[in-house]
Structure formats: structure tokens, C-alpha cells
Amino acid sequence: MKKMVVALLATLMIALVAVPGFSQAKLRILFMPGVADPFYFTMEKGVKAAADKAGAELVVAEYPKAWGPENQIPILQATYARGKFDLLLIAPTSTDALKAPLKAIYDKGTEIITVDTFIGDGDYSKASDYSFPLSYIGSDNVLGGKQMAEQLAKMVGEKGKVFIEATNPDASSVQGRVKGFTAGVTEFPNMMLAGVEWCQDIQQKAQEQVLTALQINKDIVGIFGLNVFSAQGATQAVINAGLGGAVKMCLWDATLDNIANLKKGNADLVLAQKPGEMGTLGVEWGVKFLKDKKNVKVPKKVIPGFMFFTAQNVNDANMQQYIYQ
């Protein structure tokens, strides 16, 4: 038995080292999404279109089933081990936990662009242990959060309690939106933030948390649903509580579900980011840099901006391109 074990393990080792690697020629890009949701599906389309246009080979890593470094990092490492990559486009799921794995990838010679979220404080222009990515391409989440608060204030007559249904506190985008919205609310003295809950990308949890918040604070007049899962869960909770249309809903991310709720009158405002454009810009800047490293200077921050869907413009032909498909 022992001899057999030794023989089998020896064969296993030989098999691991003997099979030749795969050759490559054109630029190789790896896209590592944050979680399986319509936002990143839309981003992948932008990435793919730009990679095709640039004649680069694109590898899309498996979509993590849940948000978080423990889900994303193993997938990233396994996919990165498939061969040499020239460019990595990634939405880091943690501002801290991704620093070390991304630095190791950078040290191996791969250029990195973070899309949608960033590592550290996202300022790659100053020297730090996380300033190695080429660029951050994503929304100005603080500004978006602040604008949501301002819009919500208008809807509720600048008074009353509002609530944030958020997702993962570890993600830079989430931190920015909460910060912006909170700052926005404080500009209205008669408005008060009743609380912030974190659903960690579990829609069911978002629904339960908002229902509980509505029970505790029966005078909540508006809710900010901070991402795909938070927004969808929060809206469902308000509908279930029979408050659809009465409690003003500002939702982040233009999923089909959120747009449908806007059309039905269950939501009042939907912010659409531009995930496809983020993906396209990421590939375009990355490829441009890789082809001429000496002369191309990539901006450390690229902000594609966002659009607001309201009941008035939701059916406009030119707005349909911003819905996540």
C-alpha cells in the first residue's frame, strides 16, 4: 500500500510538471468581475467589444456567486494561473484584502486597471502600497450618493426620516455612496438619517432589513437602495408593506427590475452607471498603454459619469442604452 501511495504521488508530481504550457501571441486580457449581477454582465459586454476591436484575447473569469474577497481571490488566482496575461481588469471586492494578491500579479509584469471599485482609497496618483494599478475607472460614488440625497430631499419636501439600504461595507463604491448620501442629507436640517443596513449582496436580507426598519421607524419617508441587490430588496419590502409609491425610493443601478418598478410607480429615481463604458475604457486605455508604454500616460482616475431615470424619461429612446441588459 505504501509503495503504491509513493508511486501514485510520484506520477502525480510528474504529471504536474511534465505537461507543456500553452503558447500565446496576441495581447491577453483577463476580466475579473466582482459578483454575478447585471451590472457586471453589462460591463463584460463592453470589455468584450473593446477586446475584439483591439484584436486581443479575452479571458473572463468565473463570476463569483457572492461578493467578497474569499469568493473572488481564489477565482482570480486560479484563472491567472492559466497563463501569462498582459492586462487585468478587476473590480476588487475589498479595499484591503485585494492589495497583496494584486501586487503579486503586478510584480509578475501584468498591468492592472480597477473598474467600478478600487483598492486603498483609490488615489493611485500618490505613492503608497496600493498605487500600482494603471487607473481606476468607475463612477464618482460620493457624488452619486450626494446627488441621490439631493433628489430625494426634493421629493420629500426636504423633511423627514430617510434610510439607506447598503451592501458590503468593505467595498470602496459602497463606502463612497454611503458617505455621499450621508453628507447630502446633512445639508437639509429637517431631514434625518434613520439608519444604514448592510445586506451583503443578499436581496432577501435587504428585504428583511428594510421591513424591520419600516416597523421601527414608521415615519420613514424615503429610502436609498444602494446597489442592485439592496435596491431590489428594499423596493420589494416597501411593496410588501403596502407603501409602494408612498415611501420615495431612490435606487442605484438601472437593472430591468429597478426600471420596471420605476415604470410601475414603486420607485421614483434610478441612477444608471455606465458599466459597459467602464469596461470599454478599461480595455482601450490598457491596450493603448501596452502598445506604447513610453509615450502613453493613462489618467489615474477615469469617471464615465451616470444618468438618472425618472418617470418622465424612462421611456425615452435615447435612455434605453443605459439599462443594464
Add this chain to the structure above:
Amino acid sequence: MSDKTASVPAAGQRGKSLASTLGKSWVLIFLLLETVYFCFRSEGFANPNSLQIMLFYGVLVFLLATAELFVIVTGGIDLSVGYVLGFASIISIKVIEKLTGMGLDPGLALLLGVAATLVVGLIPGLINGWLVAYLKVPPFIATFAMVGVCHGISELIINGVYAMGLPKLASDIGSGHMLYIAPGGALSLFQKPVVERGVSVLEIVPNIVVVTAVVVAIFAFLLSRTKFGRHVYAIGGNMDAAERAGIPVKRRILGVYATSSFLASLAGVVYAFMYVSGKADAGASLLLDSIAAVVIGGASLFGGSGTVGRTMVGALIIAVLDLGLRMSGTPTFDKYILVGVILILAVIMERYMQERA
């Protein structure tokens, strides 16, 4: 004529012996075939670096499976290991954060934080063991209740979010390697040498894989070579007979559940160092894999059998599957199906072997 008649049973014996050997070693053969398959199927899999990645991300299952094995050998089960892992990941970060906040050197804070976590991490196991051994609560119920308790306490500590705030040293240890070989052959222990970007440094064995290997070896020794281990097998084989033989059954069961909890807590600390964060459900999805590893490794859920070595082979089968599927671009949903199928296969094979014996 006499020669011919003598050779027939000899050939039959050889055939039986081969079948028996193959039957006993089926898990190893399966692991080998699986590895060879992925070497050809998955780009980049046939690389020593992939082996390191596989071991690195397998450590949590290796530790939890070892924990689970001790309990399963007694005929019990510990459903709480995943949430004890999450609980420990949070406790370790909170303690270390507090200690560094008090101005303690990060290295010392990490050491004290880990030690404190491993002590606190014994509590769920001691409660489980006390319930099972002294109050005769079925292991399934006792440890299932502990799932809720650990989950709830963990969420209360972190208010339903994450624990964060470990010093950078934790990340350096968690993602670091034991040995680095720079171009030119210069060796460096634990500290990655500074080289020009793009120059590859050979990294050999992640720190946490070394720690896990040492811990698993110690517990393998404990189970196979000590009086405690012999008592554990005896209790799982026949508890009444073990009692009549003078084995302190209750104390041993208490010790087994404490061991399980200790290993799950260590896995929690490892998780915290790997991901510089802690959360309540960090190990929730690892319970199935850890029990599957034990069963695939040949342990009986009725107790009395199973070894750490075979359990590790079971865990490796799952780890190879995980990495191989990921590297081939196949959704890991397939993994759940395949682990289920392998689990059933393991039970059938063990039953077949028992009938032949």
C-alpha cells in the same frame, strides 16, 4: 497436471489481491486520474504553481476535515465547525485590533491575538462535548444549536458586517511564502527579495500551507499513535465496550469536540490572515466539503474508522476538482454535483470493500 492445478488458485489469489489493493486505493487512483485529466483539460494546471494555489486555498478544508474526522470517528458529527471558523475569524481580528490600538508591536499583537482566539475558540467545543457526553444530547442537535449560537454572537460583535483592521503584517504572513529563490539562486526565508518588476521569483510553499501541514501532522499523530487516539477509535467502534474497558468515555468525547473546535478556530485565524477580514458565515460553505472529505477518505459515519491521511486525500480530491474546474473555465456549480457523486461513490466502494472482507 499438478503444476497446472496449483497455478490456477495462485492466479486467482493474485487477481483477488489486485482487486483488493485497487479497491483499498481507489481514492488515490481517483485523485491521480482526476489530476491527469485536469493537466490536459485546464490550461496552466500542469504547473507546480497550480499545486501551491490548490494547497493554499485548500487549507481551510484540510483543517475543518481533520476537525470533523475526530468527531466522526467517535460516531458523532460536528455541524458547527463552519460557524466556529467565522466566530474565530472575528474574535482574532477584534483582539488584534484592540492590542495594536493599545500601541503593542504588531508582531506581538498578532501572537497574543491568535493565542487568545484559540483559547476562546475552545468554548464552543467544550459546550458541544458537555452536551453530547454528559447530557446525552444527540451530536446533530447539540452542534446544530451551536451553529445558531456562534452565528448570532458573531453577527452581534460585528453588527452584521465584516471585521476588519488587521495590521499589514497579517497580510504579509497570510499571503507570504516560506522560501523565495531569486534569479541567480539567492535564497530568502519568509521575505520576498526585491527584484525588478517582471523578473520572476520562485516562491516555495505558502506560509499557511506549512502551518496547516504541521498542525495536521500533529493531529494525525494524536489520532493514530497515542492513547487518546486509541480511545477515540474504541469509543466509535463500540461505546459500551469502551466503557467496560475502563476508558473515560465522557472525558474523551469532551476532548474530541474541544479538538474539533480548536481546529476550526485555527482555520478561522488562517482565514483572517488570508483575507484580512472576518465574517460570521466565513466557513458556512465549507461544512459540506469537510464532511465529504472525511467520507470520501473512507471514514464511516457510524464511527470507529478513518485516518487523517485518507481524509487528506479526500480533501485533495475536492481541492483538485475546485481548481481544475476553475482553470478550465467551467462554472463551479458543477463542483457541487461532482462532489455529491464522488461522495455516493465513496460510500458504495466502502460498502463493497466491507462485504468482500
